[in-house]
Amino acid sequence: MGLVNDRCICLRKFEYSETSQILTLFARQHGLIRVIAKGAHRVNKSGSSKFGGGIDLLDLGDATFTDRLEKDLATLTEWKLHDGHRPLRSTLRGLYLGFYAAELASLFFEQRDPHPAVFDHLEKLAADLATRRIEQAFLAFELNLLREAGYLPELSRCISCGTAVQARPGPMSFSADQGGVVCRNCESVFPGRSAVDGRLIGIIQMVLNLGDARAPLTRLPVLTRHQTDPINRLLMEHIQHSLGRPLRMRGYVA
Template identity: 55%
Template sequence: MPLVADRCICLRKIEFSETSQILTLFARQGGVVRVIAKGAHRTTKVGASKFGGGIDLLDVAEAVFSHAPHRELPPLTEWRLTEGHRELRRNLRAIYLGTYAAELVTTLVHEHDPHVELFDRLEQSLREVATARREQAFLAFTLDLLRETGLMPELNACINCGQPMSRVARAAFAIDRGGVACGDCAPNFSRRVGIDPRLLRVVQTILTLPRLAGQPQRLPGLTRNQTDPLNRLLAEHIRFSSARELRLARYILAPSA
């Protein structure tokens, strides 16, 4: 089996037996891959395990693993940690947003499907959720993920009459139609959540901002009063489009009033 070296972010881990871990990794060149880290928790006589005592969620590393798309769980052979996210791990909200971003990637990105730009966006966004820019950085990442996977909902104009959201006073998101409806058309759609049209304009603003590789985007500052309704809408959309539950969504959304 040929070995490949790739920069990876750990998206998901399952402790497997006393010493091993099954990992879902986002590899920069190779896309989402699942590997087994045998002996991750076993320490040698000199006191160090091959993988530094175990791999954590969101860890970024230069990794080496067998390239075997048809094999169930190829082994991870090297893991040289480059970013352990010490800042991020000091803030509970940052941990939730970071791990939820990882869950969204495993939910929407198919295995062995390369997404180099999205990898770079995730790596950048994980640095930003450790800062005061975390709310806008997380929202911008979710929008980029939806765009990259072809699942961006219609948030610009009413899916029924075409009226732009910039001109309506009330709006709702029709979950099973993947788009917004104006206040007049909303009653036609039974599975819907109300949304303030001003927040939809915030989304349009974010979508038109330039992205420069390796640099934080100049995003508008957002509070949770603004991001919670949008994150809730996007979580409903992702659940419906993927037909999968999002385990971490409830940790990042405030309980509804």
């Protein structure tokens, strides 16, 4: 039986039977992997357990798992925890955004399709979410993930006629089902559009230009929830429409 080792972040967990967990891990070199961690909650006589008592969402560790492509569910054989993100777990906002980031990362890619740049960004985000730069850190991750997955909405041209659209203060129209901004001339034919302040579109464009995975957070504008709540709602609407399903963390984020 072939075993592989990879640096992993836990994106989804499901308690399975009294003692086991089924997890979706984001493996840096292997992409999304579903594993079963048998005996994760079983404590031996010395008081310890095989995977440190169970693996939590966002936990970062070195995982060893079986590598058989024909099997949908791999078996986790070893887990060495590197970072359980204690500081993050003491802030509710940080935790919600972290769980939302994990949910998004679990939805956009096929299994075993590696995206190491997204992995590195998520690893960095988990630390940044415990700082005061939380809002801009999350937005930069969210936008980079959408870009890498090919789901970024069109923000600089009207999705109907292709005219260049300038983000300036005042109401602009955004169509979640068409995935982008709509110019004044075309907006009447998009009844499902929502109104968005052009300044927010400008913020999204700025973060997209400055906030790639390796850029220091200090380059990004300082954002508050007054700005990020409507942006996150807009992107969430677009994401739900693109994926054709509601997100579990809706209602916790914006």
